[in-house]
Amino acid sequence: MKYLQGAALAAGILGSATAFGQTAGNGAAAPSTQPPTSSAAGISRLSGSDQDFVNNAAVGGLFEVEAGKVAEKKASNPQVRKFAARMVHDHSEADNKLKQVVSAEGGTVPNELDQDHQQELKQITSQQGPDFDRNYMQMMVKDHDTDAQAFGKAEQTLQDPHLKQFAAQTLKVIEQHDKLAHQITDKMAAK
Numbered sequence: 001m002k003y004l005q006g007a008a009l010a011a012g013i014l015g016s017a018t019a020f021g022q023t024a025g026n027g028a029a030a031p032s033t034q035p036p037t038s039s040a041a042g043i044s045r046l047s048g049s050d051q052d053f054v055n056n057a058a059v060g061g062l063f064e065v066e067a068g069k070v071a072e073k074k075a076s077n078p079q080v081r082k083f084a085a086r087m088v089h090d091h092s093e094a095d096n097k098l099k100q101v102v103s104a105e106g107g108t109v110p111n112e113l114d115q116d117h118q119q120e121l122k123q124i125t126s127q128q129g130p131d132f133d134r135n136y137m138q139m140m141v142k143d144h145d146t147d148a149q150a151f152g153k154a155e156q157t158l159q160d161p162h163l164k165q166f167a168a169q170t171l172k173v174i175e176q177h178d179k180l181a182h183q184i185t186d187k188m189a190a191k
Contacts, residue, residue, distance in 0.1 A: 064143070071083075074127070075132060098166060138185060
């Protein structure tokens with residue numbers, strides 16, 4: 001997610017911060033001074049801090065999907081490719097679930113990467129072979145460590161009950177991703 005940088009996945013997200021897209025920040029959502037977001041359905045019923053969580057989770061999840069697609073093609077290690085495919089699947093499901101929850105509350109969900117995540121994706125795309133595998137997995141460890149903390153905090157502090165449920169469900173998936181990312185990284189380091 002950086003919230004998922006580098007967002008998983010309630011119905012299946014993601015995380016970054018980076019499960020929240022995990023690499024474009026410190027993982028903590030800054031309090032919003034903006035009024036609730038309006039949408040085509042009307043005025044959002046999400047608080048500013050809840051909308052901040054949504055923004056970070058969505059961008060982080062998008063990053064996980066895009067980075068996963070790159071890793072599916074570029075990874076030389078079969079475990080890394082399998083992990084990447086799971087990131088694409090789980091974060092896509094979580095992103096869809098987040099959109100449903102937010103839409104029901106009249107809120108909006110970002111649908112493109114922010115500048116930090118675009119830059120990180122560009123950087124990882126330029127790498128090859130074992131260097132790519134190592135750097136991608138290190139990014140996934142960092143992102144999921146950060147996302148697990150961010151989603152754990154969000155589970156306690158979000159105001160919207162449906163968004164809080166999403167965070168709790170997604171946290172379980174993020175923790176699975178985090179454990180798997182650590183295992184793969186440890187195996188690669190032992191070789």
